[in-house]
Amino acid sequence: MLLYWWLMKRKTFIHQSSLLAGGILISPTFFHVKEDRLIKKNISSHTPYAISTWNVPRANEIAGEALEKGSNALDAAVLGVAYEEANLLNTTVGKGGAPDRDGEVTLDACVMNHKGDCGAVLAVQNITHVAALAKDVMEKTPHVILAGEGAKKFALSQGYISENLLTPESEKAWQEWLKKGRYEPEINVENHDTIGMLCSDQNGHLSGVCTTSGLAYKMKGRVGDSPIIGSGLFIDNNVGGAVATGLGEEVIKTVGSFLIVELMRQGKTPQEACEEAVSRILEKQISKPDFQVAYLATNKKGEIGSYSIHKGFTYTQYKNNLNQNIASKAVY
Numbered sequence: 171m172l173l174y175w176w177l178m179k180r181k182t183f184i185h186q187s188s189l190l191a192g193g194i195l196i197s198p199t200f201f202h203v204k205e206d207r208l209i210k211k212n213i214s215s216h217t218p219y220a221i222s223t224w225n226v227p228r229a230n231e232i233a234g235e236a237l238e239k240g241s242n243a244l245d246a247a248v249l250g251v252a253y254e255e256a257n258l259l260n261t262t263v264g265k266g267g268a269p270d271r272d273g274e275v276t277l278d279a280c281v282m283n284h285k286g287d288c289g290a291v292l293a294v295q296n297i298t299h300v301a302a303l304a305k306d307v308m309e310k311t312p313h314v315i316l317a318g319e320g321a322k323k324f325a326l327s328q329g330y331i332s333e334n335l336l337t338p339e340s341e342k343a344w345q346e347w348l349k350k351g352r353y354e355p356e357i358n359v360e361n362h363d364t365i366g367m368l369c370s371d372q373n374g375h376l377s378g379v380c381t382t383s384g385l386a387y388k389m390k391g392r393v394g395d396s397p398i399i400g401s402g403l404f405i406d407n408n409v410g411g412a413v414a415t416g417l418g419e420e421v422i423k424t425v426g427s428f429l430i431v432e433l434m435r436q437g438k439t440p441q442e443a444c445e446e447a448v449s450r451i452l453e454k455q456i457s458k459p460d461f462q463v464a465y466l467a468t469n470k471k472g473e474i475g476s477y478s479i480h481k482g483f484t485y486t487q488y489k490n491n492l493n494q495n496i497a498s499k500a501v502y
């Protein structure tokens with residue numbers, strides 16, 4: 171009951187603070203569907219924590235606070251990233267995300283829980299909360315991945331709202347990009363990109379989420395690493411979890427998140443495993459690459475590691491009521 175009260179209060183707070191922050195609204199349907207699932211008894215003394223790629227303080231705090239109130243790791247992560255999916259000022263995930271070269275916003279997401287169950291949606295249009303949708307694919311269908319129109323059809327059948335995800339600002343930026351007259355992918359090096367979030371709950375269970383609008387001005391139909399289990403996200407609850415951000419093509423070639431978890435299984439720390447995964451990408455490059463890839467990982471001991479090709483990658487960590495943004499180590 172207490173948790174329910176807190177969630178309702180939190181819902182009101184998010185709504186109010188969103189308006190102040192520039193019209194960020196998490197779909198009421200999303201909360202309607204999700205909030206009852208967060209009620210869970212606090213039966214363990216494990217200190218929960220949430221970590222997210224990039225500087226996403228509010229999203230990470232929402233997840234961390236939900237964990238402290240007893241949420242399971244996956245529900246907390248889905249709830250946390252929902253804040254950024256609804257944030258119109260964030261042009262790399264959800265509503266307001268940069269469109270493809272045809273001017274259409276297509277979103278990718280995946281989730282994985284402590285049991286090894288996973289779900290993903292690829293190239294979805296008009297649905298803001300794709301991380302929640304990926305979880306619904308996992309829980310409510312016999313499949314792991316739904317793509318494009320099929321994913322949207324499933325979303326609508328589950329009560330998700332169809333919305334225009336292209337904001338006037340994103341459309342203007344796309345028009346400017348078109349004027350360049352050539353196909354030039356853009357990947358942020360110093361700003362942010364995909365949100366990958368890893369949560370450890372009071373039972374010590376790990377889960378994760380990855381959500382993105384993908385590479386800005388990508389070719390129509392292009393899908394990156396983010397919704398690909400093993401590339402954008404991988405969890406093994408006996409070992410740890412990892413998430414990726416940056417140029418998805420390079421992450422997919424080395425199945426980066428799975429690689430990191432397997433390296434941790436072999437005894438590497440999260441930091442060592444992230445560094446090795448970045449090296450696997452760089453060893454194929456003949457010169458300093460102009461793209462960014464960054465990894466964030468944690469193990470069952472609660473150790474955290476991160477590494478990126480270029481400086482500028484940061485991650486956000488919530489633990490013991492403290493939410494901090496931390497600069498990652500980088501090769502260059």
Ligand code: GLY
Binds near residue numbers: 363364414415
């Ligand atoms: N990491 C996001 C993408 O490449 O789509």
